[in-house]
Amino acid sequence: MPPLLAHLTDEFQSGESLAGRLSISRAAVWKQIAALRQAGYPLETQRGQGYRLAPGTPTPAALEALRKGSFGAFYAYLGTVSSTQDVLKNWALDGAEEGSVVLAERQEKGRGRRGRSWASEPGHSLTFSVLLRPRLPLSGLPLLPLAAGLALCEACGVGGLKWPNDLLAPDGRKLAGVLMEAQVSGEEVAYVLLGIGLNVHRAAGLPPEAAALEEFGEASRVGVLARVLARLESRYLELHHDPQGVLRDYRARSCTLGQPVRVSTLEGEIRGRATDIAPDGSLLVERSGQTHRIGAGDVQLLGVL
Template sequence: MSPRLTAAPTIVRLGRVDSTQTIAFGLAADGAADGTVVVADSQAAGRGRRGRAWMDEPGASLLVSIVLRPRLEPARLPGLSLAAGVAVAEALTRAAGLTPRLKWPNDVLVGGRKIAGILLESRLTGSESGPVTAILGIGVNLAQRVFPAHLAPGATSVWLVSGRLVDRDVLLAALLDALADWRRRLEHRGFAPVRARWRELSDTLGRTVTVDGVSGVAVDIDADGALVVNDAEGRRHRVVAGDVS
């Protein structure tokens, strides 16, 4: 029996698509309910942050985009992205027995290699202070055994780290439950609980990093989800976006 997917009112299952994000935005524009989920077997034009392509092997990944109409001001949306990272990490623990870590702002790692990525895109409905429609895209490497040469050093999959084939629906159910839980906390209690859990799971804090032209030790994420970096001269920098290396 397939697991009961409790956290979404509608799940749209598709084969090969250009992008689950594009389809989810279209459904949202047509009035799709909050929590509507789009799942695909593969993507021809999957995308990650900053316009990067998301590479997937047909049938080997969980590729999902979720329509969200969060009760959050636009300025608080970065907290939703970090909450999603926590949810993905906890879902991988529950469904696959893994111990993921989080790389700021939105990568999920196992053994220092990327196993999942998150993309949050949003559009305002009406004025700048009006309701927001957000599409949360999540890609998890499940069954890949080989990655392209340029990705192989930094990528992994559930199968590669555990030798297990985890059913996509099992992971999806765990993900939707965890996401619903962390979203409730964010909307009702603010960013503090998300921040505390993200810190516990962080692979970034305490490391020497270079991000957005700043080099130093990553010491914290602040109350808005920005990365706080102390440089060699003792100056504190607040980084709101960038790729950590």
């Protein structure tokens, strides 16, 4: 990657100034700017002022200035990748520390839950993955994405949670989602990759059923990222000693409980009213006096049964 990236901030700098700092020609600066744009980094140019990264860009320096806790201490800010999950998996296999984070501006093969794709436009969203090495029994693993969803909701300060971990705007549009991929050997969890996609700014290609955080107040991508990592670390640690406390707070943020729902599972479709979250994170749905326990599935909120 061109070394120019480490010198760019959200303040405009002239090509002459950047050339002097890097001891290269202005033509070489222009070539590196073009390469960074091609790679997906959100660069802005203004005649007479020079170049800058879009305000709020989550560079390592910008995140370090805001970061609290240990999550994000090892952090890669990338342009275009296949997916952040793929990059972080290689880190995990190489022994990377818990709390390591990979964020990319653009994913060519970004994926969501159940094999769906997740698109992102440079400068508008946060698409990143966090490495965890939980000391939890296998039975506690399904609570991890719920804790991640809760952390997202708390960090964003808006919306509610659709089971298991989609963050919905107050009007029901989707703001964010979480993908969990775990490497398990026998009864041991080697590592967990938490992939998070969050719409911060409204992009031209964002579908009408999706929302952006900036629609509900001012939003800086690096500020939101720092808050998410801090809340995620806090809820993750709490999960090890007080999982039911995490579930209690999750229930309070749920926009699923008490609502009529349709749930698509591998065994078929279930319609009913969502009544509770079980201690293992399953969704309880009641229909005609019978309670269905759902461990995995896609939930659609319904106006009427």
